[in-house]
Amino acid sequence: MSEPLRIALAGLGTVGAGVIRLIEANADLIARRAGREIRIVAVSARNRGKDRGVDLSAYAWEDDMVILGEREDVDVVVELVGGADGPALALARTTFEAGKALVTANKAMVAHHGLELAAKAEAAKCAFKFEAAVAGGIPVIKGLKEGAAANAIERVYGILNGTCNYILSTMEDTGRDFADVLAEAQARGYAEADPTFDIDGIDAAHKLAILSSIAFGTAIDFASVRATGIRRVLAADIAQADALGYYIRLIGMAEPETDASGSRRLFQRIHPHLVHRDHPLAHVDGATNAVVAEGNFVGRLLFQGAGAGDGPTASAVVADLIDIARGDVGAPFSIPVGELDTAPAADSGHRTGKAYIRFSVADRPGVLAEITAAMRDAGVSIESLIQKGRAEAGSDEPVLVAMVTHEGPESAIAHALELLEGSESLAEPPLVMPLIGE
Ligand SMILES: NC(=O)c1ccc[n+]([C@@H]2O[C@H](COP(=O)([O-])OP(=O)(O)OC[C@H]3O[C@@H](n4cnc5c(N)ncnc54)[C@H](OP(=O)(O)O)[C@@H]3O)[C@@H](O)[C@H]2O)c1
Numbered sequence: 001m002s003e004p005l006r007i008a009l010a011g012l013g014t015v016g017a018g019v020i021r022l023i024e025a026n027a028d029l030i031a032r033r034a035g036r037e038i039r040i041v042a043v044s045a046r047n048r049g050k051d052r053g054v055d056l057s058a059y060a061w062e063d064d065m066v067i068l069g070e071r072e073d074v075d076v077v078v079e080l081v082g083g084a085d086g087p088a089l090a091l092a093r094t095t096f097e098a099g100k101a102l103v104t105a106n107k108a109m110v111a112h113h114g115l116e117l118a119a120k121a122e123a124a125k126c127a128f129k130f131e132a133a134v135a136g137g138i139p140v141i142k143g144l145k146e147g148a149a150a151n152a153i154e155r156v157y158g159i160l161n162g163t164c165n166y167i168l169s170t171m172e173d174t175g176r177d178f179a180d181v182l183a184e185a186q187a188r189g190y191a192e193a194d195p196t197f198d199i200d201g202i203d204a205a206h207k208l209a210i211l212s213s214i215a216f217g218t219a220i221d222f223a224s225v226r227a228t229g230i231r232r233v234l235a236a237d238i239a240q241a242d243a244l245g246y247y248i249r250l251i252g253m254a255e256p257e258t259d260a261s262g263s264r265r266l267f268q269r270i271h272p273h274l275v276h277r278d279h280p281l282a283h284v285d286g287a288t289n290a291v292v293a294e295g296n297f298v299g300r301l302l303f304q305g306a307g308a309g310d311g312p313t314a315s316a317v318v319a320d321l322i323d324i325a326r327g328d329v330g331a332p333f334s335i336p337v338g339e340l341d342t343a344p345a346a347d348s349g350h351r352t353g354k355a356y357i358r359f360s361v362a363d364r365p366g367v368l369a370e371i372t373a374a375m376r377d378a379g380v381s382i383e384s385l386i387q388k389g390r391a392e393a394g395s396d397e398p399v400l401v402a403m404v405t406h407e408g409p410e411s412a413i414a415h416a417l418e419l420l421e422g423s424e425s426l427a428e429p430p431l432v433m434p435l436i437g438e
Helices: 015-024 027-033 065-070 086-097 106-124 141-147 162-174 178-187 202-216 233-242 310-323 367-380 410-420
Strands: 004-008 038-044 076-079 099-105 151-159 248-256 265-274 286-293 298-304 354-362 382-388 399-405 426-436
Touching: 004 086, 004 310, 015 027, 015 038, 015 202, 015 310, 027 038, 027 065, 027 310, 027 367, 038 065, 038 310, 076 086, 076 310, 086 099, 086 106, 099 310, 106 178, 106 202, 141 202, 141 286, 141 298, 162 233, 162 248, 162 286, 202 248, 202 265, 233 248, 233 265, 233 354, 233 382, 233 399, 248 426, 298 310, 310 426, 354 367, 354 410, 367 382, 367 399, 367 410, 410 426
Parallel strands: 004 038, 004 076, 076 099, 265 426
Antiparallel strands: 151 248, 151 286, 248 265, 286 298, 354 399, 354 426, 382 399
């Protein structure tokens, strides 16, 4: 067997400790598959004295994690610290400058600095791999870069954030409201103390930006992902969707489009959708992630599994290490950075489809007529309309009006909402959620 692949681990938290446990538990199997031993030689974290449930005594310790990138006895640095900038980025740059490979689970860093880092890795002829950064344990990057490599990918979409999916599916099962379920998820450790990145769709946007670059051969463009999270989804929306035969899921959707002048644009959006109960994504529950990719020859592919957690994420990290041990130094984004297309952001306005629109309105005569008139004037055709109960007599509590539109352009809905802007009948801005059919 060849020389061991010597690795350094920066970050010994959930994922870092998981990687140590996996490498120890499956050492023989990994060595046989990789053709050589994967050997941890050095580690770094913030607090040296912390009990992490793993024995670190055999590994060298560095207080300054950036030094790991410069150590003579290290072939690959594994960055499991997190954060788009700061020490993680400094370590990544140092690692490529020192001519070593880097594996990371850090979607924020890849989404913001992936192109710069990939260019450095390619110049140094070093591997740069980040399977664990998208959908945790699911081998979706590998699936697109290798298994589906012969296809033009026409669309990629899916459930990319386990925290949101857990919250939505718990709301669905229990009929409870968002804030209540979020508080429980935090207490159980399923949601961060600061859940903003998850529930506002930013974490999913990081992952979508990485996926679309690999799927469509375009330069990563996180700034163009339009992200709306799940804060405004009500238990009443979930009940309404259920009555219509749909489940609500936070969906990341990316699709190249050709505009009127024939140039290629890229649509990237994170938004809650109503997913038809016969679509495979409707049945993705709890903290599970799932990605659908549609290739022009293979058809619809579905990747599903655990999107987070120590074991699944470590599985993806170590798969990258095995590839490196086998000598794989392919382009990080499948196509060399200098050859990636730049596709300007596509506007959502000319996308067509059905949509669910929910209004919170004052309970008084004429409100419904005002809404339907705006829809008519904007050319939005309504398939069904539900008014949810009436407020108690004399109460100024708003009532809900929900509707599903016929197939039509999103621009028409946007126009209808513009016509209603500032209306005293509306208690809050309407919530629009596109529908995904079977
Ligand atoms: N958790 C998951 O399920 C999951 C899934 C997919 C991707 N990821 C990604 O994996 C990465 C790690 O996530 P995690 O959940 O393992 O995080 P974590 O449990 O918070 O662990 C972070 C580790 O980084 C260390 N660290 C933080 N700042 C540092 C600094 N300035 N210098 C040196 N070490 C520092 C911490 O040290 P101390 O332990 O000493 O405080 C800790 O060991 C992140 O990029 C995350 O987005 C995580």
